[in-house]
Amino acid sequence: MRAHAVAQPNIALVKYWGKRDTVENLPATGSLSLTLDTLWTKMAVELQETAGADTLTVNGSENKEMLGRVSSCLDRLLGSRRAKATVTSDSNFPIAAGLASSSSAFAALVMAASKAAELPADTLSLARWAGASSGSAARSFHEGIVELRADDHRIDVRSIAGAEDWPLRVVIAVTEAAPKAVGSSVAMIRSASTSPFYRSWIELQDEDLRLAREAVRNRDFEKLATVSEHNCLKMHSVMWTSRPPVVYWNEATLNAMETIRELKRSGLPVFFTIDAGPQVKAVCLPAACDEVNAGLAATRGVKEVIVSGLGRGARLLDQG
Ligand code: DP6
Numbered sequence: 001m002r003a004h005a006v007a008q009p010n011i012a013l014v015k016y017w018g019k020r021d022t023v024e025n026l027p028a029t030g031s032l033s034l035t036l037d038t039l040w041t042k043m044a045v046e047l048q049e050t051a052g053a054d055t056l057t058v059n060g061s062e063n064k065e066m067l068g069r070v071s072s073c074l075d076r077l078l079g080s081r082r083a084k085a086t087v088t089s090d091s092n093f094p095i096a097a098g099l100a101s102s103s104s105a106f107a108a109l110v111m112a113a114s115k116a117a118e119l120p121a122d123t124l125s126l127a128r129w130a131g132a133s134s135g136s137a138a139r140s141f142h143e144g145i146v147e148l149r150a151d152d153h154r155i156d157v158r159s160i161a162g163a164e165d166w167p168l169r170v171v172i173a174v175t176e177a178a179p180k181a182v183g184s185s186v187a188m189i190r191s192a193s194t195s196p197f198y199r200s201w202i203e204l205q206d207e208d209l210r211l212a213r214e215a216v217r218n219r220d221f222e223k224l225a226t227v228s229e230h231n232c233l234k235m236h237s238v239m240w241t242s243r244p245p246v247v248y249w250n251e252a253t254l255n256a257m258e259t260i261r262e263l264k265r266s267g268l269p270v271f272f273t274i275d276a277g278p279q280v281k282a283v284c285l286p287a288a289c290d291e292v293n294a295g296l297a298a299t300r301g302v303k304e305v306i307v308s309g310l311g312r313g314a315r316l317l318d319q320g
Contacts, residue, residue, distance in 0.1 A: 001083065002046040003115035007107035007314035009093075009100035010035045010139045010146065011170060011281050013228040013273055014208045015235045017201070018192050020150065025132045028192075029205035030149045032212045033139045034283070036170055037163070037311030041101065043108035044088040044319075045116045051084035058089045066105075073109060073133040078117050085113065093306070094177040099279055102184075106130045106137035107314040115316055123313070127157045142313045145216050147209070163310035166219050169289045171282040173259075173296040174304040175252035184276040187239065187246040194243040201238045221285060225264075225271035228283065232273045239276075248277050252301025256280035259299045263292055 010033040018028035054074065056067045074085055087109065095101040110130040114121050121129075123141050131138030131148075139146045142159040145166065149156045182190075192198050208231045215224035239246040253274065260272045260282050270284040270292050284292045289307060297305045 001048065001116050002044065003112045004042065004044045004317035004319045005108045005111035005115065005314060006040050006042045006317050007104040007111065007137075007140045008036050008311040009039050009041070009104040010136060011100055011273060011275065012136065012139075013224065013283070014205065014212045014231050015275070016135050016148070017188055017235045017238060018198065019135070019188060020152065022189065025135060026152075027131075027135045027148070027150045027155065028202050030147065030209050031136075031139070032145070032147050032160075032209060032216075033136070034145055034168060034170060035140060035143055035311045035313065036308040038306060038308035039091070039093045039099065039104070041089060041091040041104035041108050042317065043105070043112045044086075045109065045112040046086040047078075047083040047113075047116045048086065049083045051086065054085045054087065056087045056089070058095065059091060063089075069133060070109060073106060073129070074113055076132055077110060077113055077129050078119065082117070085116075094174070095179070099172070099174075099277065100136060100275060102134040103136040103140045104314075106134040107140035109133075110137070111141075111314045111316060124157065126314075128155060131155055131157075140314055144310045147213065159313070160213065161216050166216065166310075167286055168310055169284050169286055169292075170308045170310075171284065171289065171292045171296055172306040172308065173252070173256040173280040173282070173299065173302045174306065175250055175256065175278045175280065175301055177303065180248060180277050182246055182276075187242070187276060190244075190246065191238050191242045195238045195241045197234075197238050197241050201234055204234070221269050225269075225283075228273055229271050236274065246276075249274070250278045250301070252299065252303075253278045253280055255299045255301050256282075256296055259295045260292070263288070263295050268292065
């Protein structure tokens with residue numbers, strides 16, 4: 001009744017920002033992402049009939065804030081009459097700071113819990129369960145470049161290119177390691193009900209997905225850069241025009257964006273994307289990686305730079 005799993009976070013290029021159904025947590029649109037390889041969350045789940053309550057330990061400390069979401073995720077997966085769980089999570093990067101920690105956390109949790117309960121389930125079913133807890137987590141079950149499609153009832157997820165097909169690099173400029181003030185679930189719901197741009201954001205997503213899919217198919221970096229930056233700025237415009245506004249950027253976020261623009265102007269294949277947090281992610285071709293890394297490390301306000309390639313989907317670890 002004990003199992004371990006690991007999952008890597010993913011960074012969306014065509015973003016998920018809006019829900020079709022807040023109970024099932026179904027995304028309003030599809031999305032397209034990169035699964036990273038350097039960052040990871042490892043999760044151990046132990047199920048015990050005799051335990052009185054679920055417990056959650058994150059990076060060595062008891063965590064009560066996330067416990068409710070973890071318990072709901074386990075209820076959905078195993079039923080509310082399930083054995084109580086002792087959940088231990090370890091990540092090698094800051095959590096809840098816009099580095100997609102919920103994507104790796106819920107993917108690893110569902111993977112480990114299903115094994116601990118000996119639940120026979122295929123990858124798509126596991127991805128749907130994880131996605132019901134955190135939409136982006138569904139994408140972390142797959143390697144490389146991943147597309148999630150959504151309709152009124154469910155999601156489908158698959159990898160559309162592996163690391164060996166197109167070895168993109170992601171250079172992350174960490175500008176603030178503290179947890180963000182507004183979580184993405186709350187912020188998304190606020191955007192849907194208050195931003196005057198929300199409707200057109202949703203309507204244009206299919207076209208951005210088509211362009212991004214085509215760019216990946218043709219390994220067309222310029223085309224992927226154009227659609228990804230545009231999609232990111234549209235999402236942040238929706239956030240900024242929500243009431244009250246949702247602004248995740250800080251001064252160093254803008255500095256890092258400017259560094260990436262300069263590197264691009266000098267001819268390097270690189271573009272930026274930013275999620276629900278102040279960190280800037282530069283996506284580049286391998287040959288540009290060292291210069292992008294050096295440029296971001298020298299940018300005012302950048303605290304740390306993390307370099308990643310494309311990684312594997314969530315998987316069980318042989319420790320239990
Ligand atoms: C900006 O997956 O964290 O990173 O489903 O409410 O848990 P919930 O949201 P979450 O949102 C991710 C938002 C994003 C864009 C993306 O990853 O596509």
